[in-house]
Amino acid sequence: MAGRSIEIILSRQLADCLNVPVFIVDPEGNLLFYNAAAEGLLGRRFEDTGEMPMEMWSTAFHPTDENGKSIPPNELPLVNATKNQVPSHKSFWLRSLDGKSHNVTVMAIPIVGRSQEFVGAMAIFWANTTKA
Amino acid sequence: MKVILHGTRGAYPTSTPDNQKYGGDTPCIELIHNDDRLIIDAGTGIIGIDWNQYDPTKRLDILLTHLHMDHIQGLGFCKPLFDPNREVHIWGPGGSIYSLQTRLNRFLSPPLFPVVLRDIPSQPEIHELSNTKIELGPFTVHSSFIIHPGPTLGYRVTCDGKSLTYIPDHEPMIGRTKLYDDDSWVSGFDLAYETDLLIHDSQYENEEYIRKIGWGHSSMQISAEFAARTKAGRLVFFHHDPAHNDQHRSSTFEAFMSKNSFDFPIELAVQGQEIEI
Ligand SMILES: [Zn+2]
Ligand SMILES: [Zn+2]
Numbered sequence: 001m002a003g004r005s006i007e008i009i010l011s012r013q014l015a016d017c018l019n020v021p022v023f024i025v026d027p028e029g030n031l032l033f034y035n036a037a038a039e040g041l042l043g044r045r046f047e048d049t050g051e052m053p054m055e056m057w058s059t060a061f062h063p064t065d066e067n068g069k070s071i072p073p074n075e076l077p078l079v080n081a082t083k084n085q086v087p088s089h090k091s092f093w094l095r096s097l098d099g100k101s102h103n104v105t106v107m108a109i110p111i112v113g114r115s116q117e118f119v120g121a122m123a124i125f126w127a128n129t130t131k132a
Numbered sequence: 133m134k135v136i137l138h139g140t141r142g143a144y145p146t147s148t149p150d151n152q153k154y155g156g157d158t159p160c161i162e163l164i165h166n167d168d169r170l171i172i173d174a175g176t177g178i179i180g181i182d183w184n185q186y187d188p189t190k191r192l193d194i195l196l197t198h199l200h201m202d203h204i205q206g207l208g209f210c211k212p213l214f215d216p217n218r219e220v221h222i223w224g225p226g227g228s229i230y231s232l233q234t235r236l237n238r239f240l241s242p243p244l245f246p247v248v249l250r251d252i253p254s255q256p257e258i259h260e261l262s263n264t265k266i267e268l269g270p271f272t273v274h275s276s277f278i279i280h281p282g283p284t285l286g287y288r289v290t291c292d293g294k295s296l297t298y299i300p301d302h303e304p305m306i307g308r309t310k311l312y313d314d315d316s317w318v319s320g321f322d323l324a325y326e327t328d329l330l331i332h333d334s335q336y337e338n339e340e341y342i343r344k345i346g347w348g349h350s351s352m353q354i355s356a357e358f359a360a361r362t363k364a365g366r367l368v369f370f371h372h373d374p375a376h377n378d379q380h381r382s383s384t385f386e387a388f389m390s391k392n393s394f395d396f397p398i399e400l401a402v403q404g405q406e407i408e409i
């Protein structure tokens with residue numbers, strides 16, 4: 001069995017302790033984990049969704065800009081941080097699975113471990129406002 | 133393969149009369165298969181190795197899990213290092229912005245030690261490891277980074293179809309007393325999976341761990357859970373806290389075992405103990 005790298009395991013342990021939403025993906029962008037605060041934002045428990053491929057999570061929450069225009073996956077901070085291995089930042093709207101719209105600010109960073117290996121990326125969300 | 137536990141104590145060596153049963157020297161184990169030997173960690177236990185059993189014409193390999201003092205304190209007193217005709221290789225964790233050589237130099241140089249590493253007569257070769265597999269004679273060694281402050285490796289050594297996993301300093305879940313349910317999220321899991329013998333950190337009791345979160349060590353409880361989850365064949369509780377005397381360690385262990393049952397044997401590491409795998 002291929003265990004996760006300790007950088008990813010420690011990222012999850014950190015996320016478990018934070019009361020701000022955190023997403024963690026592997027180098028291919030598969031969503032490996034999101035914490036309890038992110039469950040509140042997305043309206044779905046991690047236990048229920050499990051891991052998700054990038055194509056699914058990058059569209060499932062209908063990211064839109066201020067004018068309601070859809071944001072293509074490549075412009076999302078976590079996709080950018082994963083595909084291009086650069087830090088990325090953006091404010092936008094997303095719709096949780098329970099139908100609520102949230103204005104969020106997202107900061108995503110690539111995770112490069114001790115072996116200089118790119119092992120995934122982490123996004124921290126800041127929920128600004130919520131509309132029912 | 134035979135394993136000899138030359139040092140079982142964590143943190144610092146202790147020589148008090150009430151700490152003799154489990155031993156006072158800091159971590160060092162020796163693996164023996166026919167004429168081949170391998171040493172892991174260079175705590176003060178390394179000083180007790182019988183070098184007369186070694187063929188001086190053979191290379192000597194020393195693997196270090198990490199550079200905390202209790203794991204390198206005996207290195208400067210390891211006799212073969214001072215034999216100019218000896219071929220010595222020291223392996224340890226990379227993963228720092230400073231090389232392993234530079235980090236070892238901090239200890240092996242004045243004012244902490246009179247001789248600098250480059251002047252040690254055997255001129256040991258320093259090798260960095262990460263998540264790596266290497267072959268040393270009959271021993272196949274897998275190393276992986278595990279959770280402990282600073283770059284720290286755990287080792288799995290396989291020889292003649294038997295395996296030993298050595299993770300003397302490990303805090304697999306920081307601040308929690310239970311591992312994640314999914315095995316792939318457990319630090320060190322692959323190193324220990326179905327190993328014949330697991331030598332694992334178990335410095336604390338559960339209640340003690342709660343007061344020492346983030347210090348990098350395991351409770352007996354989490355150590356046993358780790359062994360159960362990885363299906364280890366036998367577990368040795370290692371890295372005894374020098375602040376606890378033998379009687380305390382024994383009674384804690386007995387209390388732990390009376391409240392739990394496992395389908396594999398568990399014992400407290402004893403300095404000088406020889407274990408045939
Ligand atoms: Zn230690
Ligand atoms: Zn340590």
